[in-house]
Amino acid sequence: MAQPPMVLGLTLCEEVVADPESGHVSILRVFNRLPVMTFPSVAPRFCVYAALTDAEGVLPLDLVVRTGDSFLEEVHRVPTPVRFLGRLIVVHYTLRLRACPIPEPGDYTFTLEHAGDWLAHRSLEVVLAEEEDP
Amino acid sequence: MTGGFSSANSVLVEFDDRDIAPSPPVPLSDSQLRWILSHHLFTDSDRLASRPDLDRLCALAAEQAAASEHTGDLRGLMTAVGNHAVLLQAQGDLDGPLGLLARREAVSRQADDEWELARTFALQAAVRTARGDLDEAVRLREEAERIHRRRDDVEALVRALLHRGALLADRLGQPRAAIPLLEEAMRLVEQRRLVHLRHASRQALERARGLLAG
Numbered sequence: 001m002a003q004p005p006m007v008l009g010l011t012l013c014e015e016v017v018a019d020p021e022s023g024h025v026s027i028l029r030v031f032n033r034l035p036v037m038t039f040p041s042v043a044p045r046f047c048v049y050a051a052l053t054d055a056e057g058v059l060p061l062d063l064v065v066r067t068g069d070s071f072l073e074e075v076h077r078v079p080t081p082v083r084f085l086g087r088l089i090v091v092h093y094t095l096r097l098r099a100c101p102i103p104e105p106g107d108y109t110f111t112l113e114h115a116g117d118w119l120a121h122r123s124l125e126v127v128l129a130e131e132e133d134p
Numbered sequence: 135m136t137g138g139f140s141s142a143n144s145v146l147v148e149f150d151d152r153d154i155a156p157s158p159p160v161p162l163s164d165s166q167l168r169w170i171l172s173h174h175l176f177t178d179s180d181r182l183a184s185r186p187d188l189d190r191l192c193a194l195a196a197e198q199a200a201a202s203e204h205t206g207d208l209r210g211l212m213t214a215v216g217n218h219a220v221l222l223q224a225q226g227d228l229d230g231p232l233g234l235l236a237r238r239e240a241v242s243r244q245a246d247d248e249w250e251l252a253r254t255f256a257l258q259a260a261v262r263t264a265r266g267d268l269d270e271a272v273r274l275r276e277e278a279e280r281i282h283r284r285r286d287d288v289e290a291l292v293r294a295l296l297h298r299g300a301l302l303a304d305r306l307g308q309p310r311a312a313i314p315l316l317e318e319a320m321r322l323v324e325q326r327r328l329v330h331l332r333h334a335s336r337q338a339l340e341r342a343r344g345l346l347a348g
Binding site: 016018020023025033062064068069070071072074076077078079080082083085088089090091092093094095096097098099100116118125127128 | 139140141142143144145146147148149150151152154156157158159160162163166167169170174176177178181182185329330333
């Protein structure tokens with residue numbers, strides 16, 4: 001079986017901006033709490049970013065969102081096959097989420113998986129937007 | 135993949151979930167469940183009650199507790215034992231959890247871990263509430279509050295005040311005793327800008343005031 005990549009961090013942010021000329025990648029407005037207007041709903045658009053390395057070939061990675069008090073309830077799974085061009089190459093993995101269901105306020109985990117192995121997690125607290133200060 | 139660039143030593147790959155057919159949920163494997171059971175403490179037995187795999191989860195939690203004890207992993211032990219208790223409660227067992235939580239309390243004290251001790255009190259209070267031992271539940275919530283005050287853990291304190299206030303107002307018919315607690319919770323929410331707790335705090339206080347007004 002192919003070796004899974006090393007994940008150098010998994011980040012939730014509002015936007016990832018790439019400059020093809022310089023090769024720079026900017027991760028903008030990182031957050032760990034998301035205000036949502038109503039429940040159930042679809043999350044406002046945001047990005048999952050991870051730097052991946054130390055793998056070769058095309059690997060089927062899934063980004064999986066779970067919730068519930070126990071994190072046992074899967075609410076969204078996005079298959080994202082990634083091609084690795086060499087072990088020393090860093091892949092700037094960016095997934096824009098626009099269709100992620102948010103059934104209720106509470107804690108969510110975002111997990112990058114490969115063939116059932118969990119590579120990295122990130123948690124997110126979803127709150128009712130009217131609770132936030134204007 | 136929707137776009138990207140490559141340079142000498144890096145590649146950008148971009149995806150958009152609107153362009154990808156979502157995959158159906160995949161059941162968690164035993165090893166994934168073991169990881170969850172020893173790293174993440176469940177707190178809501180009602181939420182778990184409808185799961186068809188409670189027997190399997192209980193067995194795995196017990197296995198994880200034994201494994202953590204064997205390796206001296208006190209944190210993993212506390213989490214697995216706590217989860218086993220919550221899972222038993224979800225199955226309607228209100229005796230088994232008390233023994234497990236007494237063990238969790240002892241391990242929390244052994245580890246000198248006040249945060250986990252306060253969480254144990256909260257789990258014990260939930261079981262006592264389900265058993266109808268409401269005075270004991272109130273006492274346990276108060277114990278948790280003391281720890282949160284000592285640690286200056288304001289968010290946890292607000293949650294504990296809300297729990298004790300709800301017990302007093304809704305279950306014991308003592309809204310007059312609950313109101314000062316809920317007012318303190320509301321004050322802390324505003325002072326510390328705990329905006330995510332504002333709605334629940336306001337709702338609990340208004341409810342208690344309504345009960346008092348008759």
